[in-house]
Amino acid sequence: MNYHETIVSNEQLKDSTLCYWEMNGFIDLEEGIDLRYIPEGQNLLIFNFGNPIELLDTSEKNSFLSSPFFVIPAIASSRLFNQKGKIDLFGISFIADGLFNLIQQPISKLQNSFPINLKDKCEEMYAQMEQMTFTDRSELVESFLIGHIKQNNGNPSFSKAYKMIKEAKGCIKVSDLAKKVYVTERQLQRLFRIRLGISPKDYCKVVRVNSYIDFILNRENLVDWMELVVAFDYHDQPHLINEVKAISKLSPQKLLSYRDTLYDYYA
Known part of the structure; x- marks a missing residue:
């Protein structure tokens, strides 16, 4: 698999958004590859243009992240995922209260849900990003974040x-x-x-x-x-x-x- 990221340098976003990143490739192993996500205290918004991702360390059977976009809230212990087939992920890593200032909802309530007020816009961006390069995807989401993260809502x-x-x-x-x-x-x-x-x-x-x-x-x-x-x-x-x-x-x-x-x- 290939992975690379771009650190956010925009002055309006540097205190709320760390980077944009992508992971892509193809895993042709029938059993896939298990990947461990070790928490770094960041909230992630991920767009998935590839195959569904299976969450392994859960009591729920057949727990697949099949949505085309999802949030992984800040967590206190690592999670184990399995990926196979086409891998094409684009992600935004938020720092501090960046995601909170975008969605205006308590982050602790996002464990099993997606922010309602973000869903329509993510659907629109997902459709636009599908055929874009990493650079174009990054520019699209950065424009969105600049217009929607509340800059004067800090504590x-x-x-x-x-x-x-x-x-x-x-x-x-x-x-x-x-x-x-x-x-x-x-x-x-x-x-x-x-x-x-x-x-x-x-x-x-x-x-x-x-x-x-x-x-x-x-x-x-x-x-x-x-x-x-x-x-x-x-x-x-x-x-x-x-x-x-x-x-x-x-x-x-x-x-x-x-x-x-x-x-x-x-x-």
Whole structure:
């Protein structure tokens, strides 16, 4: 499969939209290929011009993402998908409360539904994009986002807390965050669930684990586990291992085996 992305540089969108990306190719294996999506605290809007995608780690039988477009809300642990046949995906990766400012609906309520106020426009864009190149698709959705993301709908407490978590690489307590942004912990929990889709505690874990993953995948020599425990503010090695497994559903040792692979396909 082929994957590439374009980082959003438009000044109006850079605080709400990270990138546009595409994945395409053909998988002729009868059993398909299993791909693991490791959460990065982003909300995704995906247009599928290829075969349906099967969601594997679910209690629902025959759970296929057969819709031509769908949202994958920010999640706190990885999901496993199976893809086969024609692969042609175009996606938008939102950061912070970008998707919330587009749809004006609580992100935490999108687990099993698609934003009603976005459906008609997505149907229209889907029909237009089907025969377009990646560049043309990107320009089309960027024009749409500029016209529809509410630029003055931010929340200062959420924005400050989100930025602090990123800067601390997830190594910060929610109680300290709440004090620094002048809200109660309960208010902060509500802000994150509405605007991002997961709790501030879960978002801290996602950011910390992704920082850890980036570190070990780009390290040239052997990993010193105690160095990692200290660097990423874990209590001890079991705490590190358990949190990595909770988020990625892979052990740190298994993640190390991806050191020389195209990690995009696993994340």
